[in-house]
Amino acid sequence: MIYRNFIVGATIAASTAFGSAVAQQGVTKIVVPFNAGGGTDTYVRMLAEEMTKRDMRVIVENKPGGSGVIAADYVAKAKPDGTTLIMSFVGILGTNKVLFNKLPYDPQKDFTSVTQIAYQPTIIVGRTELPYRNIKEMVEYAKANPGKINRGSPGAAILSNLAPVAFEKSIGISTNHIPFSGDAQAIQAMLSDSIDIYGTSITSALPHVKSGKFRVLGVMDAQRLSQVPDAPTFKEMGYDFSAPLNYYLSVTGGTPKDVVDKLNRVVNQVIADPAFVTRARALGLEPRGGSPADMDKTLKGEIDRWVPVVESLNIPKI
Structure with missing residues (x-):
């Protein structure tokens, strides 16, 4: 009986240790606030694939709807351990607060910047x-x-x-x-x-x-796109109007700095890889990384530009 209890106890201990190891290795999830199959979804899946090759296990989960609110709320309420990220943009992190009567998340407090990932x-x-x-x-x-x-x-x-x-x-x-x-x-x-x-x-x-x-x-840019060189810019047509689409990675607010730094480092390694850049440009995206502080600066510029524009449009709140 003593021997049997020892074996059972050892088995439970080993199982617990194995479970803890798996939990520590974990799976990192990038939530995309759009349906699968779109352009940004394809890009994020490419990014996840390359991150997985760099000693991480990264998957993509789609949570479309509500102009990003559904996905943002999910990530905002996740455990702040660095395993749940969102492909974010100025809507989720800025202009949604103008367009919605009541957001279920706080754009400033519930997310921590990791890095910008692309522009177009x-x-x-x-x-x-x-x-x-x-x-x-x-x-x-x-x-x-x-x-x-x-x-x-x-x-x-x-x-x-x-x-x-x-x-x-x-x-x-x-x-x-x-x-x-x-x-x-x-x-x-x-x-x-x-x-x-x-x-x-x-x-x-x-x-x-x-x-x-x-x-x-x-x-809506200063220059034509290489993928469609015959397509004119707004400026060429007489309209001085530009609108860059910047894509970011944000993680649940309160995530420890060392975890954020690791995520930032891995993502920047991927988007600096020449082979990845070639694949991204074939999709029409320009990889663009940087530090969390760099992301904050770019995002602030977008918020400062677009929030007043949205307010001036008097769009009925959702």
């Missing part, structure tokens, strides 16, 4: 059979045909919706906004002719531009 400009794409070929012609059509253009977005609080809204207001036109819960759904709506134009990034639109189904009407 907002673009407007349209179906190729439409009677306008660029943003200037679209504006002329919108003025002559009020209420005739249906415009999709990946979410009301997403910058690729807010930028077109701000642009429309600045020149005195309006479109019918139809929000979706990510790029994948909006792309399908475009393909089924449910919407006419779409504020997005080249990442999700590029395959359909190449197939001839979509046309890039304008690029």
Whole structure:
């Protein structure tokens, strides 16, 4: 009996030790606030794959909806141990507080910056059979045909919706906004002719531009995109308007600094890898890293720009 109890006790102890080791090794989860299959989702999955090759176990989980609120609330309430991150952006960390009556999370207190991970400009794409070929012609059509253009977005609080809204207001036109819960759904709506134009990034639109189904009407940046060199910038069309899409990684607030530093180090190793950069650029994304402080500075600049813009639009709160 003594021998049997010893064996049972040893087995339990070994099992507990094994469980603790597994817990320590853990699985790091990056939550993407959009449906699977979109451009940023593809990029984050590439990032997770490369992080896994660097002594981490990283998976991606999609929690779409609510302009990022569902995903943000989930990560905000996670254990602050560095195993739950979110692909964040200025909507989640800034402009949502203007667009929602009551957020279930605090954008400042519930998240800790890890690093920026990428950048790309907002673009407007349209179906190729439409009677306008660029943003200037679209504006002329919108003025002559009020209420005739249906415009999709990946979410009301997403910058690729807010930028077109701000642009429309600045020149005195309006479109019918139809929000979706990510790029994948909006792309399908475009393909089924449910919407006419779409504020997005080249990442999700590029395959359909190449197939001839979509046309890039304008690029909200200072220079043209290498993936679609024939697509004009807004500035070339006479509109001094730009809207960069910056993507970040944030972790649950209160995560220890040494854990944040490790995450930052691994992510920056990945996005500095020439092979990864080549793959990212093929998607239309420019990898961009840095320190948590660098992310805070870039994010502050975005919040300082876009929160007043959103407030001026008088968009009804959700």
